Amino acid sequence: MDTLKVQLAKIQEQLGALSASQKMLAFSLLAVMVLTLMFWSRYAGTADMEPVLDQSLSSDEIGKIQGELRAMHVEYKVVGDRVLVPADQKLEALAGLSYAQAVPQNTRSAYDEIIKRINPWSSQSDNDATRNDAKGSFLAQVIRKFPDVASADVTIDPTNERRIGGMGRQPRAAIMITTKGPKNRRADRNLVEASAALVAGAQSGLDLGQINVIVNGIKYNVNDPESMGIGGADEILSRQQESEKFYAEKITKQFEFVQAPVLVAVTVDLSIKSEHKREEIFDPRGVASKETSIESDNTEETAPAQSSGEPGAVPNSAMSVSPSSGASASSSGGGSTRDHSNTKFDNRFSSTQTETKTPPGKARVVGATVRVPRSYFVNVFK
Numbered sequence: 001m002d003t004l005k006v007q008l009a010k011i012q013e014q015l016g017a018l019s020a021s022q023k024m025l026a027f028s029l030l031a032v033m034v035l036t037l038m039f040w041s042r043y044a045g046t047a048d049m050e051p052v053l054d055q056s057l058s059s060d061e062i063g064k065i066q067g068e069l070r071a072m073h074v075e076y077k078v079v080g081d082r083v084l085v086p087a088d089q090k091l092e093a094l095a096g097l098s099y100a101q102a103v104p105q106n107t108r109s110a111y112d113e114i115i116k117r118i119n120p121w122s123s124q125s126d127n128d129a130t131r132n133d134a135k136g137s138f139l140a141q142v143i144r145k146f147p148d149v150a151s152a153d154v155t156i157d158p159t160n161e162r163r164i165g166g167m168g169r170q171p172r173a174a175i176m177i178t179t180k181g182p183k184n185r186r187a188d189r190n191l192v193e194a195s196a197a198l199v200a201g202a203q204s205g206l207d208l209g210q211i212n213v214i215v216n217g218i219k220y221n222v223n224d225p226e227s228m229g230i231g232g233a234d235e236i237l238s239r240q241q242e243s244e245k246f247y248a249e250k251i252t253k254q255f256e257f258v259q260a261p262v263l264v265a266v267t268v269d270l271s272i273k274s275e276h277k278r279e280e281i282f283d284p285r286g287v288a289s290k291e292t293s294i295e296s297d298n299t300e301e302t303a304p305a306q307s308s309g310e311p312g313a314v315p316n317s318a319m320s321v322s323p324s325s326g327a328s329a330s331s332s333g334g335g336s337t338r339d340h341s342n343t344k345f346d347n348r349f350s351s352t353q354t355e356t357k358t359p360p361g362k363a364r365v366v367g368a369t370v371r372v373p374r375s376y377f378v379n380v381f382k
Contacts, residue, residue: 049084051082052069052084052094053083053103054082056081057081062081064102065102067102069085072093072096074092074093075089091141091142095142095144095146098194101194132158135202136154136155139154140153142198147191148179148181149178150178151178152178153176154176156171156172156199157171157172158203159172160204170206171204171205171210172211173199173200173203173212174211174212175212177214177215177216179215196213209221240363247268247363248265248266251266255370258372258373260375264369265369268363270362271360276358278356280352280353282351283351288348288350290346290348298338298340299339
């Protein structure tokens with residue numbers, strides 16, 4: 001302690017001998033040294049590349065993630081069962097993988113680990129509501145990185161209660177998205193399914209049927225394909241124009257050999273009705289017959305033999321030889337036998353049951369017009 005006091009006294013004595021400009025220069029150098037140490041300690045503990053999902057991945061999942069990262073032109077490397085990406089591109093990479101539904105179905109542990117890193121002061125004793133809000137905020141931040149998404153909010157109710165009688169509660173979630181473009185624009189199915197899959201994977205026990213996705217004020221249910229239908233007249237016209245443009249571009253590419261602009265017009269009929277078809281077809285050649293019950297009845301009756309004389313001692317008498325004695329002996333034995341059986345068969349025909357649901361929005365080309373410049377035919381003739 002005395003040594004420290006002596007050193008402080010020497011420093012004060014040396015500083016007192018300096019001029020005002022020298023003192024300012026000394027304090028400036030000291031401030032630069034302190035800031036350098038702070039920034040060095042901060043970035044030295046931050047890795048250049050971090051796992052895009054800090055959980056174990058299978059070989060199939062790694063291959064799918066690699067393909068999507070190559071398509072997004074994001075640098076990556078595989079270390080063990082982890083895929084590493086640059087730390088400054090992690091959020092964009094996670095959003096792209098979630099939109100392409102290339103992440104595993106259960107990513108709850110990975111998102112929990114990310115939330116812990118966002119708030120390093122959190123502990124196991126933190127309030128569950130605070131941690132749940134942090135998870136919803138982070139998921140909303142990922143959805144905002146989806147294509148054509150202007151804003152997003154995620155609300156999760158993690159209540160999971162089981163009661164006798166089936167009156168329990170399951171976790172629920174609501175996703176509110178606003179897209180870039182017209183306010184009445186309906187969302188495509190990929191955006192709805194990707195958002196719901198992202199939230200369902202981050203919350204344990206959350207079923208897709210308990211997630212409501214609201215895009216531009218329109219409510220969608222992931223388990224209801226008909227909710228992804230067509231909206232009003234503006235949406236019908238927009239879908240029809242997009243389909244006509246798509247088919248016109250395909251036809252135009254077939255005439256690239258014509259060294260001149262080709263005019264193509266396509267007419268499309270857009271289906272705006274939802275169809276539900278169910279049919280059952282029987283095959284008469286596929287018949288199966290099987291015994292269902294067999295009844296059998298067997299009856300046998302035999303008459304007792306008749307005695308030819310009185311029982312006991314027979315006195316000495318002459319033997320009587322008469323025709324009637326032979327007849328009596330032959331008729332002393334008799335009987336009857338009756339058999340009855342009944343078998344029932346069950347005949348079955350092979351059948352095929354088909355149930356088809358077709359949501360609205362299918363485009364059917366009803367006409368196309370192609371106009372080729374006259375100069376092309378002139379050059380061919382020459």
